[in-house]
Structures are given as C-alpha cells and as structure tokens.
Amino acid sequence: MRISPDDIVFFQHGFVKLNVTIAITWLLMAILVVGSKLITRKLSTDIKISRWQCILEMIVTGIKNQIEEVGLAKSGKYISFLGSLFLFLFFSNLLTIFPFYEPPTSSLSTTAALAICVFVAVPFYNIREHGLVNYLKSYIKPVFFMLPFHIMSEFSRTLALAVRLFGNMMSGVMVIAILLTITPFVFPVVMSVFGLLTGSVQAYIFSILATVFIAAAAHESAPSKK
C-alpha cells in the first residue's frame, strides 16, 4: 500500500527526481502566484474596488489581524511567511475535492520541510527582532539548567508540527481510499467533505502554531523591563 505521494516518481536522474509531491506543489504555487498576479494587476486605491480585490484584501487583512491577535504587533514583517504557510496548506488541502488529487501535505517530506521552515523561522525572526544575544539568553531562562529542555522542546515541537499535519492529511486520504474499496457510493463523498473541514482546520492550526511559536520566542527573547 502506498502511503506517501513521494513514491510516484515521474522522472529520476540519480539523486534528483520529480515526484507527485513536487509536481503538485509547483501546480499550487502556479495557481497562487498567477491568481495573485492577475488580481493585483489592477489594484485600485480608490474607495470602490473589484470583487476579487475585495476577497484578496479580506484574506490578507484576515491573516494580518490573526497574527496581531496572537501577539505579533508588527504583523507586516511576518505576514509573508505565515500567510504563505496558511495559503499553501489551505489550498493544498482544499483541492482534495478533485478526484485523483494527491495533497502534498499528505507527504511527510512536505510537512517536514514546512516544519523545518518554522524551526528556522523562530530563531530567524527572534534574532532579527531582538539580536543574537537576547535570543541565546532565552535558552537559559529562567535558570541555566533549563537549556536542554528548551533544545528538546524546539526539536519536539518541530517534529510534532510535521507529524500532526502529515498524519491528519495522510489519514484523510487513506480513509477515503479504503472507504472507496468498501462502499464506493455516497459515503466517500461525506468523508471528502469531512476531509475538507479537517484540512482547513489543520492549515489553520499549523499556521497559528507557527505564529504562536514565533510570538512566544519573541516574548521570551525580549529584554526584560525592570
């Protein structure tokens, strides 16, 4: 039984290969980028705007507000990363309504890659915001011997992020695949709808967790005001 879409390989040359995961990721990227480009091509700064621009602005301002609500006041700095994370995951999961579609998020490689991104983003944004010294100091707060626990928590949460998303998406796809063999009519549709819901929720959870990690680290790294 095939668990990951990584196993379907279109092209391979030594170490380099083109599998379904990468291909579908490119497709998603193309959809997102071309869609954004098409809509933002004729942006109006007037009070009257087009419907598409309105939808786009709602999405962007929604993400921005969400980031601010979690605690990152300067949301403009984080929106590119966190917003792209959410949109990529959301659309990746949304397209499961199409038959024969394999979401890239059902590949542990993708979720691991995204988790690694978050793993890197947390120190990156913290160091950029508060400096390297303040960031490193946060590992020995409140006492020195907390350092190994901090390091462990960094790795474990990255792993948790990766596995949580992968598990949810892979299981969804698997459940539908199994159900199709048992009851080919009606029930898989219901499961598909359910999969849409869980997919959207997972996209939201992944993004919001990433935001929370960055915000929490930023809060810890911030020099204490005495």
Place this chain on the structure above:
Amino acid sequence: MLIDWFTVAAQLVNFLVLVWLLKRFLYKPVLQAIDEREKRIVLQLEEAETQKAEAYKERDTLRLKNDEFDKQRNALMNDAVNEVDTERRRLLDEARQDAEALRLRLQETLRNEHQNLNEEIIRRTRDEVFAIARKVLTDLASTDLETHISEVFIKRLKNLNDEETKQLQTALAPGIDTFIVRSTFDLPVAQQSLIKHTINESVISGANVKFEINPNLISGIELIANGYKITWNIQDYLVSIEDVLIKLLKEKTND
C-alpha cells in the same frame, strides 16, 4: 521510507520561493493598496471634516443673513403696507372730496337750472300776465277813466302825510322849478286846473305846474318835482305785484 530528503529539500526551496513570490505579488501590493486607500480615506475624512466645518460656518452665516433678510423684508413689507394704506386713505379721501365737490356742483347746477327754469317760467308768466293786463287796461282806457284816475291822484295829493309834503317842499324851491305832471292821455283842462289847485293848496302855493303826456304809463298819473316823484298808476301796482311774486317764488325755490 516516509521521508525523502530530496523532496524535503525541494519542498523547502519551493516554499521559500512561494513565500518570496507571494510577498512580491500578493502581500506587498495588497497591503500597499490598503494603506494608500486608508490614507486617502483619512485625507477624505479630514477634508470632509473641514468642509463640514466650513459648511456649518457658511450655514450659520447664511442663517444670519437669512434672518437679517427676513427682518428687512418684514420691515419693508410693513412700510409698504403702511404706505399703501396711507395712500389708499388719501386717495379715498380725495375721491370722497371730489365726489362731494362734484355732488355739490351737480346739486348747485341742478338748483341753478331749477331756479333758472323757475325764473324763466315766472318771467314769462309775469310778462304774459302783465302784457294781458296792459292790453286790457289799454283797451279800457278812456277819458272817463282818466278823469277817475285824476280824482284818485288828487285824493292821494290831498292825503299826503307830513313827511311826503315836506320832501316835496324841499325838493322844489318855489318859483324856480316846475312840477311836472305826466299822464297817459292829455288831461282835460278842468282836471288840470283841479290838480294845479290841489298842489297849490296841499303842497306849496304858487308852484309852476307843467302837464306832459307819457304813453308808457299805464292808466296812471305822476308828479315829478326835481327828482322827487309822487305817482299813481296801474304800472306801479303791477310792479309791486311782480316784486311780491318774485320774492315768493325765490323763497319757494330756496326751500
């Protein structure tokens, strides 16, 4: 193997590229557009506030002007109404006076016309009456009548009161002037001497008496002494009646 490390690396790169692309094509332009719009809205709101303030100011000014205008209009209207009222009264008074004057003039004219008509009627009636009387008396005149008239005249001379006598005496200085006795017909000699005798006896003795004929006297006789006259004729009676009649008619017309 669940994790393919090449795919992990590829997805990592893919994601970073996606982040960059979306930043360039989505977030940056959209956020910029939102910012610009917000700025524009803020500017428009500020402008609207300014305009609102100006509008309020203008409204207050206009309201003041309007009130002033209303006051002026009311004052002008009141003045105009008063002037019109005064003018109306004046014109009415004038018209009334004119009408009154016209009425009085008309009344006067009517009265005059009436009076003229009455006078004309009276005059004609009188003329006719006297013409008839003259005609009758002329037709009736004769020597006998003259004799009777002379007798009546002599009786009148004899019955002169003292004042009349005195006036005749003073009017005529004796021996200088002459009494003139005028009659319609030539008086008979007997009557002439009787009259002369009566004058000498009743008025003044030794007076010259001259007898003349005057056909205008209607059956009458008169004594003229230097402007003073004693007369008896029907003409005098007729004139007296005429005077009485005119007086009576005038009184009636005035009523």
